[in-house]
Structure formats: C-alpha cells, structure tokens
Amino acid sequence: MPFVEMSISLEGVSILLKIMVTGKVVAVGNFSRYIEDSRKEAIELISKLLGVTIEEAEEEVNITKGLTVRKAWLKTWWSPNWKSKPFTYPPVQCTERAFLLYLLSYTLFVDKSGSRVSIALLKLLENLDDVGNYAWGATALAYLYCQLGSATRVEVLQIVRYLTLFEGWVYEHFELRFATSNAKYMDQLQPRVSRWIQKHETVNVGDKLA
Template structure:
C-alpha cells in the first residue's frame, strides 16, 4: 500500500466492485448524444464530469496527459525491467499482459520481499487496476502494455491525470456504442453505473442489491 499511495493509486486500490446492471447501462447508452457528450434525459442534459471521477475513483484529475506509444520496440525487456518477469520473449506478439499471468506471478510475495520486488508488485497491481477496473476493454482479460512505461518511476506516476484518461475513454466508448453495429461495451462501467445511481438516487430503488457511494472505500 505505501507504494500504491506513492503512485497515487492508493484510493483506486480500494474501489468497490459489484454486479453491473446492463439494463441501466443500455438505457444510458440510448440517451447518449455523441455531439455534446451528454445524456439527453426527459429532465434535461447531464454527464459524468471530472469531479465525479475524483469523487468516485479517487484518481488525480490534474497533471500531464496519459499518453504513450501503442507499439513498444522491446516489450519483453521492458517487462523484465519493471516487473522482474515477462509472459514471453516474442517481441513481435507481446502487446498486453493477461490478468491470469499477473495474478499467478504477483498474487503472493515472500515475507522477506526486498524493495525492488515490492515495487514490481505495485506496478503489476496498478496494471491490473488499469486494465481490469479503470479502462477495461470489452473482453476484460488483459491490459495493454503501453501503460507500463508510465509506471517506471513510482514517484512520478501521480503526476499524470489518470482520471481524465478514464473519463475520455468512457466518453469514446459511449460514442462508439451508439453506432448500430456495436454489440458490446467496455471501459469503466462501474463508474458509469455508480454515477447514475449517485446522481439519480431514485434509480437505486429498483435495484436488488445495496449500493454504497462513492466507489472508493475511504
């Protein structure tokens, strides 16, 4: 936890997860207007804001943009350098890290783990949070390796506006899903659902399970 706190992901590590209500999410998608990035509801327009992201996820919303290259020259070497292990040596096919691999390699650490091992485990955990909770794709089984270089210096990780990246990708996914050919949806759907129930609490009355807000257990 000290290393996660150092990187600015201490709160994100405590995010509550719950079953998604796809009926609610589908209804929100139908109300989404790509031109204005807002939901058009009978009572007016509204949308998820950076303030909501900070409240719900506890992520930084100020700082440098989360940018990088989608294809790295030596991804296996990068994994060995920052994680201490790599899922494979084939540089041409290594583009993402499977959650099953991250779990099997970093779920348990020895009691006498040295600082370098703890930092590698913290990076692996942040990668799992990014790909599994904050910016998952529709398959939700791996995280793209392009985020790993941003975790090189854990002191510098919190200088990036991770909250802005999460919100931008959610907006982009909502726009994509409004197209007729779209058959699935990804990205931070727990944020979308929790935002809807937090801002429109009357929706929670039809739920069959309790919800606690915000998502971060502070």
C-alpha cells in the same frame, strides 16, 4: 447532498472516484502496431519493469501474439500458488507494478479482451513515485466517453470501460429502484460510488491511484 450535472464532468469524476483529474497527461509511446521494433521494446519493458527474464517476457508476448500480457500471468507475480514451479519473489517494486497494472486492467482501462492488458500502460508505472501525479480521472472520463460513442452504433453489441463511474453517476442523478444504498459507506474515506451497492463486484481504484 447529490451534485447536479447534465453529463459526467471532470468535477463529477473527482467526486465519484476521488482520483486526480488534473496533473500529468496519461500518454504513452506507440504500441498500437505489432512490428518487430515495438515487439522488442515491449519484451525489454516487461523484463525491466516486472523483474522477469528476457526469455520469460518473450514467451508471454508470443503467447498473447500482441503487445499485451495475460492478466492471469500478471497475478502469478504476487500469488505464488498459481505457479506449479518453485516460486522466487521478484523485487518489491516489480510486484507493485504488476499489481497496479492488474488493477488498471480491471478498472480504468477495461477492454473487450477480458483477459489481457496492454504493455503501453506499463510505461506509466516505471517511476512508482510518479504514479499519483497523473490525471487518471480525466483519462478515465475520456476513455468512457469514447466507448459510449462507439456503443451508439447499431452494429456494436457490447460496452466496456470503467462502467462503475457511469453507474455511480446514474445512481446519483436518477431515482432507480435497483440502486441500493450502502449502509457501511464512509464519505471521508471512500469514493462516492461506494454509496451504492452494485449487482456485480467492482474494484475501487481511488485509494490505489490517489
């Protein structure tokens, strides 16, 4: 049975994505300005939490010219075939952080760069046992509303953020011919957005952040 709401609410996020909408606030320190102190902190954070050397972390920050890392670079830490040099697996927890950061960059925190992810998110993954205690759903909704507001401006040509949430809400509330039901959907196991087959490939974040 579809649920009825005039706009996307926290309850709607919980139903559609099956991730927490209450819990610890998703907040990080100030990584918005590329100054020497924040650059140094970012390099140390990458080295400590992803298990790379200070030199490797500094090289990556120099390449991106910001407080970010490349998604392709993150993927090398659990996909050794991406590397031409001999590969040594980092500690398991570091690999988990790299994967979760990669996942967040393609789901809840998609941005217009398309290829990079902010180091600020890495701070949230320092304690892996605490990842499931954050209000990821509330943050995803706030992030989406912020972008929807920006998208109403006449000079804005693109819209980003986790649009799977927006699409799922639309499919639930409007009868659209291009919304195809997913015959393999299992209500107790999958997020409600999985009821619909979308035109583009998406990554369901529910099971990873629940």
